[in-house]
Amino acid sequence: MQKMIYLRLIPTLLLFLSIQFLDPIVAQNYRPSKGIEARVNALLAKMTLDEKIGQLTLYTTDWGSTGPTIREGYKNDIRSGACGNLFNCHTIGFVHDLQKVAVEETRMKIPLLFGYDVIHGYKTIFPIPLGEAASWDLEAIEKSARVAAIEATAAGLNWTFAPMVDIGRDPRWGRVMEGAGEDTWLGCRIAEARVHGFQGKKLGDTDAMLACVKHFAGYGAPIGGREYNTVDMSERYFREYYLPTYEAAVKAGAATVMTSFNDYDGVPASGNKYLIDGILRKEWDFQGFVVTDYTSTNEMVNHGVVVDEKEAGELSLNAGVDMDMQGGIYQRFLKQSLKEGKVSTKQINEAVRRVLRLKFELGLFEDPYKFCNADREKKAMLAPEHRAAARDLARKSIVLLKNEQQVLPLKKGQKIALIGPLADNKSELIGNWNGAGNANDCVSLREGFSPAQGSLVVYAKGCDLEVTDRSGFAAALKAAQNADVVVIAVGEGAMMSGEAGARAELGLPGIQEELVLELCKTGKPVVVILMNGRPLAIPKIAENATAILETWWLGTETGNAITDVLYGVHNPSGKLPMTFPRSVGQVPIFYNYKNTGRPYDSNSKWTSKYIDMPNSPQWPFGFGLSYTSFGYSEPKVALKSGGNLLTITVNVTNTGKLPGEEVAQLYVRDLVGSVTRPVKELKGFQKIMLQPGETRELKFILTEKDLSFYRRDMTFGTEPGEYEIMIGGDSETVKKVKVRL
């Protein structure tokens, strides 16, 4: 037992040892370093048009592409200077080989950028981003991105296609797993943390990579949640909820931005001048480069806004897109477009400048192989402190949704029946977009159990993820009958969410729910471990299970993290970053809805509601239980300087018997505005650890910006009037106080 506790402390110790990962980084837009401009111009002056266009071209290698590979023979393209950047190309042997072609065999010797989707880890896989967001732990999230960058840059990469900051209010859309959930304010903070993590202290360091904010813009709101679908909404709504996360990432210094597949207000993002040249460059003063998403310029032909690919390229360049990902359009048509006067030399030069600046910034001209150090590659991958950080964040990402009969934490010596299609799995648990993650490095839930507290674990799979074969039920039921507690791991496969992973149903796939309900009928306590990439609608399980843990896909350290929580080594503190609906029919569903003229009233038919279901979700945004409990005092508000700043204080008490962490959330409602305002909006949170019986006074400050919105005339600012300030442990259970400004 002593030894057990000691072993379980190791990750925490390693984490403290590795604290040098993070120094405070000052948030600011990317600005080219001194001296770079002269070097860029000198180089540009010597380049031919073809070489310039090559710098605006990005091709995938034939390794792990996410769409149709349009061109092969990329090595020849590098040699001729026709392709200046590659993606899906990593590990230093491979990278070195190709970089050598670029710097030794081309006329201009310009090094290549190597991009990759390093989304939640490179080799050490962290929880999927939606899971990380559930930790509400910005420091741990930044560290996750830092570790990812340390490993990725040790594998030859210098550019990640992350963070993805698309707001997701519709769980049918598969890519909600890649983002930070439904809330704009939380999304902004997480976007900043991720940019800082990837880009490190400064670009040019050997462990810093270019971040790429994606997918600009509005990609998270496709109609019906259907992937690649049209996006259309008022500019007010767009600016209020969807744009701020991209802006936050840009203002945190992100060096590059990726366009999105969707159209917005009738114009595809990759040809949308209003978005790129207007909002991104002019309004936000973005000075990095813009890359398209995978063949998204070509797709503007299908969108029906251009007659052919040549015209698509012109629309993109004129909108402000610098680099063409995989489409080959700039390479094939830009010269002709220039001849015809459809684009100008000035535009091409400017795009090339933006790309070259960042190549200089990274230090590639000084040492094109700076990310190719074999010793570093060997040491970095799955380093013990990386695994420790992954385990730490995996534990923090788990959300306790239900815990009856105090079944959790499990008690020492209890006989456990471990059941379910994901209980003994590894490949699904590293999730979608798992970088260079290897399933064999992942600790399965079953493996996490083996050393755990001397419990006897009997394993029976029960059924597969997506089948109708019930032949495994009998063994699972028998195991349950012989156990004290049933632990069942169910959910989705990694490819059921992520890109092109939209679902029309939000229940558990296959016969998994049936299996859970059969197990519940045995009368044994049933602990359901959910592993999934989106909010699910599982009302029957919510009603019948004894306990439920939302564990998303937790990555390499899954099994250790879950058993840490099951046995109370770690008291769960995660809070949902997205609302969990009761039914897919409630979708889109989010906490910051508007009141309407006929707000919900269960007793009145003629109000804004469904006749067959309450409006309320299964579990609201911000929700998550602990093995202890917390109480909140009435919040107090004090006005400061000129009425612009508010200080809100509240006392939070650990009213239970165990130490635990609580995420105290602050919401604001503007009661009367020149336009309708949401019933509440998150404007702050604090995550605190409290000992049993301990009370802590928390102080929140609200600035004028926190209370600002797009007013009737679309100016951004505040309005005098009455505000409601709410504080609580989730978006529904709050204490309120009013203030007039």
Ligand code: BGC
């Ligand atoms: C995705 C992007 C990704 C790119 C490169 C696209 O299909 O939408 O998010 O970065 O592929 O892999």
